[in-house]
Amino acid sequence: MGLLDYFRSTRRGSASVAKERLQILVAHDRIARDSPSYLPMMQKELLAVICKYVQVDQDAISVNLEQDGNQEILELNIVLPEHSSPQQAVGS
């Protein structure tokens, strides 16, 4: 091994950066791919229900399905507006 090779091999190569990026990318792709097809529809309907009571934006709600061991966790996040006063419930 030449001197140049020695210095090269001690430098942290770009391959390890590639590996880290790939692990994140592929994990994201797989979550999107494996999530059930009813998710977008369910998100829309949930939003409609919530809007009956609180005025929230389309992007204030996020639905996430995560795999944790052999458990699936459905996570629902709703960001309420700062001064959310309860709206009058429609139709009651």
Add this chain to the structure above:
Amino acid sequence: MTRIIVVTSGKGGVGKTTTSAAVAMGLAQRGHRTVVIDFDVGLRNIDLIMGCERRVVYDFINVINGEANINQAMIRDKRCNDLYILPTSQTKDKEALTRKGVGKVLDELSESFDYIVCDSPAGIEHGAKMAMYFADDAIVVTNPEVSSVRDSDRMLGILASKSRRAENNQEPIKEYLLLTRYCPQRVKQGEMLHVDDVQEILSLHLLGVIPESRSVLSASNAGKPVILDEKSDAGDAYADVVERYLGQELPHRFLEVQRKGLLGRLFGG
């Protein structure tokens, strides 16, 4: 029972056609009746790599359209009696490959062949979907590079869901990883992903590693599958791939930097 093998990739230009030609020739050399079909409609490559482009009269599309029968369209390889080539046409109409038409041709070929190797175009275009749909086995050709690995993972999702086997609730397509254009020197220097890293990310059965090799271009120049080149490291690696596919357990070669002789050390890069 006939096995239909699709050679696929997400990213283009990674070595599918090179692999299809080598694997088909390798299977046929070992006495298995094999046909290699070009699904890359519009580009037409496999006849060039196999060196039979001047013998093409009818093609896959003609057979699907009923303009020729399968025996008129297939070309028998001059080097190996058990190998046939079914070329495709340069038509722009990719929709010519209908699922019904393709299925009928594959059924007919299944009556007389042991292996049907399908050289697919890259990605998830129509031709690629047709090649994947009927497969029993898939060789996912990947280069040690970020976009190629990511796109391979996407193909795995499609192989798992959009196939005849998936639709009929049969055992899923068997997926194999083939890493090509591998440079041990660059891996050692930390510039290229290591085969173990790629395998860890994709978690697929590793069918083989084909080194980056000049002999691949010379083989394609000559119209001779690289597996026929006895002096080529890539050719040897493809021979191992065929043996492994057929069930032999062989250690992976060409993963380390090859020691050069004195002349190589003095003049080599």
